[in-house]
Amino acid sequence: MADYRGNTTIVGLLEWCRDLRRTSTDAEAILWKLLRARQLAGFKFRRQHQFGPYILDFFCAERSLGIELDGDQHALSANLARDAERSWLLEEQGVQVLRFGNRDVLLETEAVLMRIYTVLTEGRPTP
Incomplete structure (x- = not known):
């Protein structure tokens, strides 16, 4: 999950979202292909x-569910706390x-x- 602390304008934040979509990780691309x-x-x-x-990284408004994919850097104690x-x-x-490691998405x-x-x-009832 990105934490936006730069330009606080809506335009700046939306542009950053677009940039993140263009530069997605392999794990994000795989999961998006399966969720979209x-x-x-x-x-x-x-x-x-x-x-x-x-x-x-991903959000389902109907169930108010956020999914975050974390790289290896998130295992550092400072990042775990954040x-x-x-x-x-x-x-x-x-x-x-829900948080998953990039490796989990790639391998599992x-x-x-x-x-x-x-x-x-x-x-919910099962179909």
Whole structure:
């Protein structure tokens, strides 16, 4: 999840979202290919979605679910604390946050999709 602390104008933030879409990681590209166009249980996802001062990698408004993909740098203690604070702040605003490592998406794609599917469909009748 990007934390936007630069230019605080809406135009600046939207341009940063667009730039993040153009420069997505391999893991983001793979997951987006599987989430886009309501392919997972009919839920609509947005990519690089602005929410307050943050940009979520993926967001499903219908279930208020944010999905974050983290690179190896997120394992550093300072980044772990910052990520936990961001997740807490988002959850305080009603957004459930799921975090996955880029390696998880690349090597365990099916397990990642199953976890997302489970969260999306909790409390809903099975078709």
